[in-house]
Amino acid sequence: MATAAPESDDKAKSPHAEEEEESEEEDSEEEEEPKLKYERISGDLREILKRDGASCIAANSKLMIIGTNWGRIHVLDHQGNKVKGFHPHSGPVTMIDMDDNGDYVASCSHDRKVVVQGLYTLENSHNLTMESPVRSVALDPNYHKPRSGRRFVVGTNKVTLYEKVMFGQLKPTVLSEGSGPARAMKWCGQFLAWATDSGVRVMEMNTRTVITLIKRDHSLALPCDQYPPHLCWPDSRTLIVGWGDSVKVCRVRERASPLSKVSPGLVDLPPYYLEIVYMFTTDFYVCGIGPLDEHVVVLAYNKQTDLSLASLGVDSRRPQMRVLEPLQGTFEEISKDVLGIRCYQEYKPANYHLVSLVEDRQFYIVCPQDVVVAKPRSSDDRIEWLLEHEKFADALELVETSREVHRYNVLTIGRMYLDHLMAHGSYQEAAKLCTRILGSDKALWEEAVVRFNRVRQLRVLSPHLPLGQGVNLDPVVYQTVLLDLLQTDHAGFLQVVQDWPGHLYNVSFVINAVLETLARNTNNLVLLQALAHLYSNIDKHDKALAIYLKLKHKDVFHLIGRHNLYGCVSKHVMELMSLDINSTLDICIQHVDIVEPKNVVRALASSQFFLYKYLDALYEQKREESQPFHGQLLALYADQDRSKLLPMLLTSGAYDLSHALEVCQSRCLTAETIHLLSRMGNSVESLRLILEEEQDIHWAIRLCKEHDDADLWNRLIEHSLDKPEYIRELLNNIGTHIDPIMIIRRIPNGLEIPGLRDALVRILHDYDLQIQLRTGCQTILAEDGSNLLAKQVSIQNAALPVYGDTVCAACNKKVLSSGNSTLALFGCRHVYHEACLSEGDLQDVCLVCRKDKKKLFLNA
Numbered sequence: 001m002a003t004a005a006p007e008s009d010d011k012a013k014s015p016h017a018e019e020e021e022e023s024e025e026e027d028s029e030e031e032e033e034p035k036l037k038y039e040r041i042s043g044d045l046r047e048i049l050k051r052d053g054a055s056c057i058a059a060n061s062k063l064m065i066i067g068t069n070w071g072r073i074h075v076l077d078h079q080g081n082k083v084k085g086f087h088p089h090s091g092p093v094t095m096i097d098m099d100d101n102g103d104y105v106a107s108c109s110h111d112r113k114v115v116v117q118g119l120y121t122l123e124n125s126h127n128l129t130m131e132s133p134v135r136s137v138a139l140d141p142n143y144h145k146p147r148s149g150r151r152f153v154v155g156t157n158k159v160t161l162y163e164k165v166m167f168g169q170l171k172p173t174v175l176s177e178g179s180g181p182a183r184a185m186k187w188c189g190q191f192l193a194w195a196t197d198s199g200v201r202v203m204e205m206n207t208r209t210v211i212t213l214i215k216r217d218h219s220l221a222l223p224c225d226q227y228p229p230h231l232c233w234p235d236s237r238t239l240i241v242g243w244g245d246s247v248k249v250c251r252v253r254e255r256a257s258p259l260s261k262v263s264p265g266l267v268d269l270p271p272y273y274l275e276i277v278y279m280f281t282t283d284f285y286v287c288g289i290g291p292l293d294e295h296v297v298v299l300a301y302n303k304q305t306d307l308s309l310a311s312l313g314v315d316s317r318r319p320q321m322r323v324l325e326p327l328q329g330t331f332e333e334i335s336k337d338v339l340g341i342r343c344y345q346e347y348k349p350a351n352y353h354l355v356s357l358v359e360d361r362q363f364y365i366v367c368p369q370d371v372v373v374a375k376p377r378s379s380d381d382r383i384e385w386l387l388e389h390e391k392f393a394d395a396l397e398l399v400e401t402s403r404e405v406h407r408y409n410v411l412t413i414g415r416m417y418l419d420h421l422m423a424h425g426s427y428q429e430a431a432k433l434c435t436r437i438l439g440s441d442k443a444l445w446e447e448a449v450v451r452f453n454r455v456r457q458l459r460v461l462s463p464h465l466p467l468g469q470g471v472n473l474d475p476v477v478y479q480t481v482l483l484d485l486l487q488t489d490h491a492g493f494l495q496v497v498q499d500w501p502g503h504l505y506n507v508s509f510v511i512n513a514v515l516e517t518l519a520r521n522t523n524n525l526v527l528l529q530a531l532a533h534l535y536s537n538i539d540k541h542d543k544a545l546a547i548y549l550k551l552k553h554k555d556v557f558h559l560i561g562r563h564n565l566y567g568c569v570s571k572h573v574m575e576l577m578s579l580d581i582n583s584t585l586d587i588c589i590q591h592v593d594i595v596e597p598k599n600v601v602r603a604l605a606s607s608q609f610f611l612y613k614y615l616d617a618l619y620e621q622k623r624e625e626s627q628p629f630h631g632q633l634l635a636l637y638a639d640q641d642r643s644k645l646l647p648m649l650l651t652s653g654a655y656d657l658s659h660a661l662e663v664c665q666s667r668c669l670t671a672e673t674i675h676l677l678s679r680m681g682n683s684v685e686s687l688r689l690i691l692e693e694e695q696d697i698h699w700a701i702r703l704c705k706e707h708d709d710a711d712l713w714n715r716l717i718e719h720s721l722d723k724p725e726y727i728r729e730l731l732n733n734i735g736t737h738i739d740p741i742m743i744i745r746r747i748p749n750g751l752e753i754p755g756l757r758d759a760l761v762r763i764l765h766d767y768d769l770q771i772q773l774r775t776g777c778q779t780i781l782a783e784d785g786s787n788l789l790a791k792q793v794s795i796q797n798a799a800l801p802v803y804g805d806t807v808c809a810a811c812n813k814k815v816l817s818s819g820n821s822t823l824a825l826f827g828c829r830h831v832y833h834e835a836c837l838s839e840g841d842l843q844d845v846c847l848v849c850r851k852d853k854k855k856l857f858l859n860a
Contacts, residue, residue, distance in 0.1 A: 031389065035292075035323045035335040036363075036374045037381050043080030045371060053368030058096040058105070059355050064364060065105055066371070067093025073107055075119065078373070088115040088127070095136045095185070099143040106152055108134035114154050116143075124150050126170065132156045136185035138192060140205075151205075155182025159194055161208075175203060176210070184229045189236030191252060191272075195229035200241055202252070202274055211252070212274035218244035218281070226350050227285055234291035234358050239274070242286035242298060249278040249296065249326050278326035287319060288354020290363055292376065295334060296324045297363060299354040318344050319352055321365070321374055342370040379404040383413065392417035396437075410437055411444075418448075427457045435464045440471040449477050458484040459492045467500060478505040486513055494530040502537030510534060525551055532559075541565055549575050557583045566591045570599035577610045585617045592618070592625055601629060612636040616644070627654035635663050638672075646672055670694060683707050684715065691719050697729045713738050721746060724753040731759035800825050809848050810836035 045066070052068040059065070063083065066074045071089030073096065076082055089109035097106045104124070106116045110133040116126040124143075136155035142148040150164035158177030165171045176182075180197035187193075191211075192203045199215040222244045229243040237252040253275050288299035300320040319341055323334040341347075344367070353366040363374040377385070379402040386395035396413045399405050414437025421430035431452070438444045445466060452461040458481045465481065466473065482505065485493035497510075511534050518527055532547035532555070541563050548556035549572060557580065560566065569576065569587055573595075576584040588595045597618060604611040615633040618626040626633065630652050637645040649660065649672055657680050664672040670693045677686040683703065690700045697720070704712045713734075720726030730743055740763045747753070802823065808815050809830040815823055822834035826846040837847075 032335060033382065033385055033389075034337055035377065036297075036321060036337060037377045038321075038337070038339065038372050038374050041076075041078070041080040041371045041373055043076070044082040045074075045076055045080035048074055048082070049369050049371070054366050054371060055092045055368070056094065056096050057353055057355050057364055057366045057371070058098050059357060059364050060098060060102045061357060061360055062102055064355075064371075065096050065098065066366075067096045067107055069093075069368065071109055071111065073105065073117075075105075080371075084119065086115075086117060088117065089113055094134065097137055097139045097185075097187075099139045100141040101144040103144040104139060106137045106139045108137040108154065110134070114152075116152060124164070126152075126162075128154070128162075128170075130154065130156050136182045136194065138185040138187040138194075141187060141189065153185060153187065153192060153194075155185050155194055157181050159185075173208075175208065176201060183224055184231050186231040186233055186239075188233035191233075191236065191239075193231050193233070193239055195231060195241075195243070197224050200229065200231070200243075202239065204270060204272055207270070209270040211270045211272045214241060214248060214250070214274070214276070216243065218246045222285075226348060228350055230286060230289045230354070232290050232356060238291075240289050240291065240296060242289035245282045245285055245303070247278075247280055247282060247286060247289065247296065247298065247324075247326070247331070248276050251275050251277050278328065278331075280326065280329055280331050282331070284320070284322070285349045287349045287352035288365070290354060290356025291358060292323060292361065294325070296326055296331075297354075297356065297374075298322045298324060299352055299363075299365060301349045301352065315345070319347075319365070319367075321363070339365065339372065341365070341367055341372065343368070380407045383408050387413070387416065390420065392420055414438075422451065422455070427452070427455070427460045431457075431461045431464045434461065440466070442471050442473060445471065445473055446477055449473075449480065453480065453484065456484075456488075459489045462492065462496050463499075468504060472504070475505045479509060482510050483513060486510075486517060490524065490526045490530075494526050494533075497530045497533050502534075507534055507537045511538075529553060529555070536563060539563075542568075545572070549579075552579055554580055554583070557587070560587065566594040569595045570603055573600050573603045574607065574610065577604070577607070577613075581610070581613060585614060588614060589617050589621050592622055597625055597629065601632070608636065608639070612640045616641075619648070627652075630655040631659055634660055638663055638667050638669060642669070645669070646675065649675055678703065678706075683709065683712055687712055687715060691716070697726050698733075701729065701733050710738070713742075717743055717746065721748065722751075724751060727751075727753050728755045728759050731756070731763060796827055800827075800829060802831060806831050808833050808836055809846070 048066070048068070052070050052072060054066050055069050056067040057064060062077075064076050064078060066076065068074070069092045071087060071091055071093060073086040073088060073093065074082055075084040075086075088107060089111050090113075091109045091111035093107050093109050095108050098104065103120060104116060104118050106114070108114045112130045112133055114126070114128045114130060114134055114137055116124070116139070118125050134154060134156050138153045138155075140148055140151040143150055143152065152162055153175070154160050154162065157180065159175045159182050161173045161175050162170045163173070175192075176194075176196075179201075182194045182196055185192070185194040187205075190205050192205050194201055197216070199213050201210050202212050202214075203210050227244045229241065232240045232242075234240065239250045239252070241248040241250065251274070252272055255269060255271050255273055282298070282300070284298075284300040284302055286298055287301050290297045298321075300322050302316045302320070305316045318338045321337045321339060323336075325332040325334055347367055351367050355364045355366070356362070357364075361376050365372040365374060379398060383395045383398055383405065384407075386392070386398070392413065395408075396410065396417055399408050399410055399413050414433060418430055418433055418437065421427070421433065434445070434448050438448060449458070449461065449465075452458050462481050462485060465478070478500065482493065482496065485496055511531065514527055514531050514534065518524060518531070521527075528547055528551055532544040532551070532553075535541070535544040535547070536559055541559065544559055545556060545565065545568060548559060556576070560569065566587060569584075569591075573584065573588070576587075588597075588600055600614055601611065604614055611632070615626060615629050615636060618629070619633055630648070634645060634648060634655055637648060645664075649655075657676055661673065661676045661680070663669075664676060670689055674686045674689050674694070677683070677689070687700055687703055690696055690703060700716055704716055717730065720730055727743065727747060731740060734740060734743070744760075753759075802815060802825070804814070804816055806815050807813060810832050813833075815821075815831050815833060824832040824834050824837055826832075826849070828846050828849050830846045830848050832847075
C-alpha cells in the first residue's frame, strides 16, 4: 500500500505512506513495486479549482475538459493550461462527452440544459432545455463527420436520441423510459451503454435494438446517487462496469445464426449479445474504472473508514488506485496505491471520477479540489524505485534488457551494485559482477583490482579477470594477483597459473617467487606442479617434465601432447608406464615413427609385464611394425596370456619356428606344439601328440585329411584298432579319403564296436551316392557333347552371306564385280574366285587360315 500525489507537491512522489495497523506483520512484508506513477496537474487548473470545484471530466490525447460546480466548462491542455472556457450552465455540470476527433463537446447539468458546443466552429452546436434534470449525455463518436446524422443521446428519466434531419432540425427519438434516471452513459462504435437504477442496458445503435440488460446485483442499501455506476469501453466490443462493490467485464458477441432466420415463427433476436466474462465483488467501493493491458484499474474507496489512526498519518478515507487481474468469481490484486488527494476528508465516493485514455494508458483522477494523472511507470521510474529499495540485481537486469531506459546505463547501475556488494562483504558476487559490467574497460578493471586488493580478496577476483580477449591489463596487475595467491592460496595459485596464458605476465619473475617459497617448503606438491606449468610456459619442457615425473602427476601426458615432446618418451617410458599405462601405450602406438619400438623394447626389458602390454598393443594396432618382435611376443603370450598365443602362431609368419617350438615344449603347450610340428613338416609327431596327449580322434582325422598322407592314415588306423570308439569315428568320417575296406579288414575278430551297423550303412549310402553322382555327371557330359556337336554342325551348314564389297582372299578383287564367276566360300568366311584357286589348292582348308596355322606351328 502506498501514498501518491501528496498535497504539497505538484508531482506525485513514489508511494511512502504505509498503513500501520498490525504494524509488526506489515512492516516485515516486502514492499511491492507500484505499477503506476502519479502527477498532479497544475498550471491554470490550480487557480480554477481554488475558486470552483471540479464535478466531471472528459479527455483525449490532446485536451482535457473540466466541468465545475458553478456550471463552467474549461478546456485545458494536459499540463493544466487553459485553452478555452464556456459558461453554458447555471448548475453543476453532471457529465461531459467528446466525439472521437475532439471537435465537439457535449455537457449536461441539473439546470435541465444540454449543450453541444463546437470547439473550433459554431456549426452543429445546440442548446436544449429538458423537462427534468439531466444526469448523462453521450455524443456519437462520429459526430464530427458531415453525414453522421450529428447524433447525441440525453439521459434524464428517459433516454432520448437526437439526430439532425432536414433543414437542420433535431429529431428526438425515445430509446428507453420507465426504468429510472440514466445515471451514466458511454457510446463507443455502434454500441451505446447506459445505467439506470435497475441495471445497465446496451443498445446496438444501427438497429436501435437493446441487446442485453445487466441487472443491478449489488446491495440495494447503496443509494445510486451516492454510489453511482461507472462505464468504460476499452474497445468497441468490450465493456467494463463498476458499480457499488461489484465489477463486471463483458464482451459483445455476434450471434452465429439468429433464430428468426432458422425458424421465422420464433421471436426476433438481435444479431449481437453480451457475455459477462468476469464478475466479482470487491471489498471496496468503485469510484471509477478503466483498462490497463489485461488488467483492470479501479479508483477505490474503503468500505470501512477508521478515523482513529488519522493522527498517525494513516487515514482509510484516502482514495486508492488498485490494479486488479480479473479471475472467475474473484480477482488478484496486482498493486495498490493510496492517493494523497487534497481535501479527501470531505469527499464521498460520488465526488470522485476516473477517465481513462486507453491508447495513451493514462488515467485522470478528479475530485472537486484536485486533478491527478496516473501513468504506467516507465523503465526509468522502475529502476529508480528498485535502487531506492536496494534491489540492484533487478535494476541491472532491467537496464540490460529494456530499450526504454534513458537516465541510467549498465555501468552506472553496475557500479552502484558493486559498491553495495563490497560494503556488505559479498565479494564472490561482486567479482562475478565485474565481468558483467566492466566489459573491456582497462582502467575500470585495474580500479577493481585495487579495490579487491585493499580488502585482501584478490583470490576471489582472479577467476574473473580478462585474459586478453579484447582487453589486456598491465603485466604488473596480473603479477600482483599471482603473488597474493602465492602467499594466501596455493591451490588457487595453481589454478590461475594453469588458466592464464603465459604472455600476460613476467613468467620468470613468478618462477623466482615460487622458488623462494619452495626453498622454505621443498615438499609442497601444489607449488611444484605450478612450477612445472610455469617452466612449460617458457619452453623449458625438460624441467617441467622432470617435475611432473617426480610428482607422478598425470599432467605429464598433457605436457607431452601440448608441446610435442614425444622424443622424450622412450627415455622415460618405464616411469610413464608406472604412472598411467594406457596413456603411455596410446602415445607409443600413435607416434610409432617418433617413439621407435626398438628403443621402447630396450627400455622395458626389465619389466616383462610392461613389455608384454606394449608388444601386445603394437601387435594389435601396428602389426607390421611389431614383426621384428614376434619372437619375444610369443614367449610373453605363453607366460602372460596363453589364449592369444595360438591365434598368433596361426596368423603370423615373422617368428622362428624352432624357437617357437622350444618355447611351447618347455612350457608343455601341447596344442601350440602340435601346430608348430605340423608347420615344420613333422606330421607324424603331431599325430602322435594328438593321439597320446590330447586323445582327440576328430583332431587326428582333420590332420590326416589336411595332409592326405597314406602313412598317416595307416598310423591312425593302427592306433585305433583296439579302440572301438575310434574305429566308429573313422568309419563315419573318412569319406572318400581312403577305402573303408582297409579298416574293416583289419578289425580284430570278436571286437565289439558300438554303432558299427550305422557306420557301415552310412558308408554304403555314401558309396551309392557317389556312384549316382558319377553316373549323373557322365550322362550330363554326354548330352552336352551331343548338343554342342549338333549346334556346330548347324552353324557349319548355314548359308554364308557375300556382300558387294567382299574381296577375294587371293587376288584382293571384289568377288561380285567379275560377272558370273564361280566362288568358293570357306567356313572361316574367307571367299575366293574359283579361278584364283589352283587345282591342287581345291581342298577343304582355306589357304589363309592354313598359312596362319603353319606360322603358329613353326613359331612354337
